[in-house]
Amino acid sequence: MHQYEKAFLNGILDFVNDAVTCVNREGVVIFWNRAAEHMYGIPKEQIIGKRIGEFFQKGSLMLYQVMETGCPVFQVYHTPQPDTHVLINATPIFNDSSELIGAISVEQNITSTVKLSEDLFQSPGKQNPKISIPFIVQRSAQMKQTVDYLTQTAKLNVPILFLGETGVGKQALAYFLHSLGSAGDPFLTLNCEALPPGLLDAELFGYQEDFLNVHRPDMQSGERQGKLDHAQNGILYIKNIHAMPLPTQVRLANAIRDRRFFRVGGMKPISFTCRILASSHPNLMNHIKDDTFSKELYYTFHLVSIPALKDRIEDIPELGIHFLEDLSVKLGKPIPRLSTNVIAALATYEWPGNLHEFKNVMERLMLQAKETDITLEHLPESLRLITLSEFFEESKQLTDLSEEMERKMIGEALKRTNGNKANAARLLGISRGSLYYKMKLYNMS
Ligand SMILES: Nc1ncnc2c1ncn2[C@@H]1O[C@H](COP(=O)(O)OP(=O)(O)OP(=O)(O)O)[C@@H](O)[C@H]1O
Numbered sequence: 001m002h003q004y005e006k007a008f009l010n011g012i013l014d015f016v017n018d019a020v021t022c023v024n025r026e027g028v029v030i031f032w033n034r035a036a037e038h039m040y041g042i043p044k045e046q047i048i049g050k051r052i053g054e055f056f057q058k059g060s061l062m063l064y065q066v067m068e069t070g071c072p073v074f075q076v077y078h079t080p081q082p083d084t085h086v087l088i089n090a091t092p093i094f095n096d097s098s099e100l101i102g103a104i105s106v107e108q109n110i111t112s113t114v115k116l117s118e119d120l121f122q123s124p125g126k127q128n129p130k131i132s133i134p135f136i137v138q139r140s141a142q143m144k145q146t147v148d149y150l151t152q153t154a155k156l157n158v159p160i161l162f163l164g165e166t167g168v169g170k171q172a173l174a175y176f177l178h179s180l181g182s183a184g185d186p187f188l189t190l191n192c193e194a195l196p197p198g199l200l201d202a203e204l205f206g207y208q209e210d211f212l213n214v215h216r217p218d219m220q221s222g223e224r225q226g227k228l229d230h231a232q233n234g235i236l237y238i239k240n241i242h243a244m245p246l247p248t249q250v251r252l253a254n255a256i257r258d259r260r261f262f263r264v265g266g267m268k269p270i271s272f273t274c275r276i277l278a279s280s281h282p283n284l285m286n287h288i289k290d291d292t293f294s295k296e297l298y299y300t301f302h303l304v305s306i307p308a309l310k311d312r313i314e315d316i317p318e319l320g321i322h323f324l325e326d327l328s329v330k331l332g333k334p335i336p337r338l339s340t341n342v343i344a345a346l347a348t349y350e351w352p353g354n355l356h357e358f359k360n361v362m363e364r365l366m367l368q369a370k371e372t373d374i375t376l377e378h379l380p381e382s383l384r385l386i387t388l389s390e391f392f393e394e395s396k397q398l399t400d401l402s403e404e405m406e407r408k409m410i411g412e413a414l415k416r417t418n419g420n421k422a423n424a425a426r427l428l429g430i431s432r433g434s435l436y437y438k439m440k441l442y443n444m445s
Pocket residue numbers: 135136137138143164165166167168169170171172173279319322355356359
């Protein structure tokens with residue numbers, strides 16, 4: 001590699017926050033970046049050019065494992081030191097002729113996330129008092145900003161469209177706004193995905209009796225009121241607004257702009273006073289591009305995007321305590337203690353179902369907790385972290401040993417099996433590929 005290319009590569013590696021280690025196929029360290037120096041307290045000058053096995057127990061080295069198996073690994077949880085928590089990704093590297101030339105590991109330090117979560121989970125009393133009803137967790141900067149912004153809009157009656165994946169808390173924020181401005185008035189929901197599109201117009205604006213050619217005794221003066229009337233001075237929350245038919249969208253945009261609307265089949269303008277809130281998924285712009293969502297309606301709203309839970313993990317501990325506290329009261333059970341592994345798993349999982357899924361998991365933990373301790377086994381399969389020790393279980397006999405011992409044991413096994421590698425591998429309790437790899441590594445062929 002050219003000197004200047006190497007300088008660039010070193011620059012990049014030192015710039016990233018994750019600890020990066022590159023070894024050649026003999027296990028000799030070629031790159032060791034600043035984050036790795038910091039994580040392990042070993043300076044570059046000391047480790048580069050040396051076998052990594054001289055510095056770490058082989059059993060904790062993902063790099064050997066991926067070179068032996070030829071397969072990358074992702075998100076393996078490890079605590080290299082008692083107070084350090086990392087997630088490791090590692091991959092073998094092959095040249096153009098598909099020969100193994102080394103391996104790279106990237107370790108993401110999640111210590112601060114785990115520590116913060118641990119502190120909060122394990123001492124719920126330190127949380128801020130519950131200031132808002134309904135209580136909105138807002139430890140992350142994004143949620144704090146959102147709640148501040150919404151609080152400021154409370155007096156203005158401006159329409160707000162919440163954009164976010166399912167379960168990020170759009171409706172919870174709508175309830176929050178209701179509690180700020182119009183708690184004594186109705187909070188009505190209109191779910192556009194739950195009603196046949198043909199009925200939405202009438203449900204929203206009401207209709208003129210003659211128009212639908214029906215007569216119902218509950219109707220006054222020949223008209224039926226809609227949710228815009230029924231919400232009075234409160235809030236109308238229009239859920240999944242992307243599923244609203246285009247003509248209804250246009251009528252709604254006009255209604256919001258003019259603060260008055262027309263009944264279906266009616267000619268008389270009717271004023272309304274409720275505040276309109278709405279929700280949709282984060283890709284609503286795509287519906288505008290394919291002309292299924294009205295630009296006019298889109299720009300009528302103040303837009304508030306709510307990030308996915310995985311993008312605001314600072315909220316996780318407080319949400320956990322909040323749900324566990326609620327359940328503890330309902331079930332009359334104490335709040336369980338969560339092990340550090342469990343906290344790391346909760347903080348690093350992707351949460352595709354966001355708070356719906358998170359709440360379910362908390363319910364499950366609460367129901368399962370017989371004593372007060374929750375460990376990894378109590379978590380659903382999809383959430384469980386693979387720990388490094390589990391990962392190495394298979395090749396335990398060898399990986400716990402020093403290189404010197406390992407070399408001796410392989411030599412011994414080969415002697416006892418008259419050089420039959422398959423039998424030697426069996427004797428050592430490792431795969432044949434693994435034995436071939438180790439023999440090459442130690443020049444034992
Ligand atoms: N910031 C928060 N603090 C406390 N609880 C929350 C928060 N956000 C959401 N929740 C709770 O999480 C659950 C899911 O939230 P919510 O129903 O508001 O999500 P949503 O985005 O409206 O979902 P969907 O799009 O599927 O309707 C609810 O029980 C809600 O009370």
